[in-house]
């Protein structure tokens with residue numbers, strides 16, 4: 272169901288006639304369909320991941336806007352949780368909306384479990400969507416919000432409500448069954464929205480910034496619950512987020528999107544260890560440089576060389592954390608570090624219980640040091656410093 276149903280929704284009664292596709296609008300629910308082979312709504316009991324089919328998502332999403340082009344390939348097996356991560360304007364939401372059928376594809380394809388989705392109207396696709404602001408039907412109770420999808424799929428009112436009650440119990444919300452959305456907290460609304468999407472037994476679950484509307488404390492709790500529900504979900508889940516922590520905790524695989532393209536893809540730990548763009552390096556808190564390796568030396572594109580422990584040849588990245596940098600006010604004659612560069616403090620800011628110094632000069636970098644060390648070095652914007660890094664603290668890998 273899409274939010275076009277919202278106007279028709281009344282006490283979990285299905286709308287009269289098929290709702291119009293809601294291209295390009297912020298919509299709320301999940302598309303679902305009856306199982307024609309059985310002539311009834313598929314069971315909505317959560318399945319263990321043992322019932323996987325060899326299908327899943329196979330998408331090539333091409334969307335042309337006036338000033339923007341999205342062109343990404345996305346594949347996922349049932350049971351996979353994929354996070355689309357990227358900076359503002361990268362195209363994450365466009366990708367999610369294209370997957371939901373709310374934005375038409377300019378080119379490419381969209382297949383789910385072997386079926387061409389672009390030939391199915393959005394409201395009939397087996398796709399569940401949890402939007403950032405949940406878009407619960409305000410005049411329906413929590414129970415009827417969840418029952419709405421199964422009801423649209425043809426289940427009787429009693430069966431839909433029974434299923435919804437099960438989902439409420441799974442979400443720990445039984446006592447809020449009769450509450451209207453305005454009486455639910457952010458975390459409770461998020462769980463109702465998730466249950467509403469899951470109650471239609473979607474083969475593709477889409478989550479748009481699922482935790483963004485929550486305060487920090489609720490977020491922690493809901494993130495852990497969502498992780499559990501996603502781990503139990505038997506089909507493909509795709510979530511969009513700005514937040515690297517959400518992506519790393521919730522997803523098995525990350526696809527980093529920048530400027531409409533997938534720039535890096537992999538497991539959270541692989542991406543955290545081997546960032547390939549400045550955006551990812553910043554997200555995971557590493558200094559990252561590109562250059563040309565020859566043995567233990569990587570000659571950087573921006574000038575200086577870095578000595579590493581790895582032996583490589585050809586195009587390479589070198590990364591090291593800000594905590595690996597030691598600063599000196601005088602040239603570090605006694606230091607055993609193989610790498611030292613003459614820099615200048617561009618800025619200082621508090622970073623947890625440390626001071627993060629942004630340095631410019633021979634090598635632009637971020638360095639972390641204690642408040643005491645910053646005071647002893649008399650660091651201030653414009654102060655000249657020497658930055659050193661041991662070869663053992665760097666990590667080089669092929670570009």
Ligand SMILES: Nc1ncnc2c1ncn2[C@@H]1O[C@H](COP(=O)(O)OP(=O)(O)OP(=O)(O)O)[C@@H](O)[C@H]1O
Pocket residue numbers: 295336337338339357358359360361362363364365366513
């Ligand atoms: N309806 C639209 N018409 C024209 N251009 C659009 C439309 N929606 C988005 N865009 C443009 O497409 C690009 C990608 O936007 P999109 O919202 O997909 O990015 P995003 O990665 O989700 O960003 P954010 O994290 O800020 O939500 C942006 O340049 C945006 O201005």
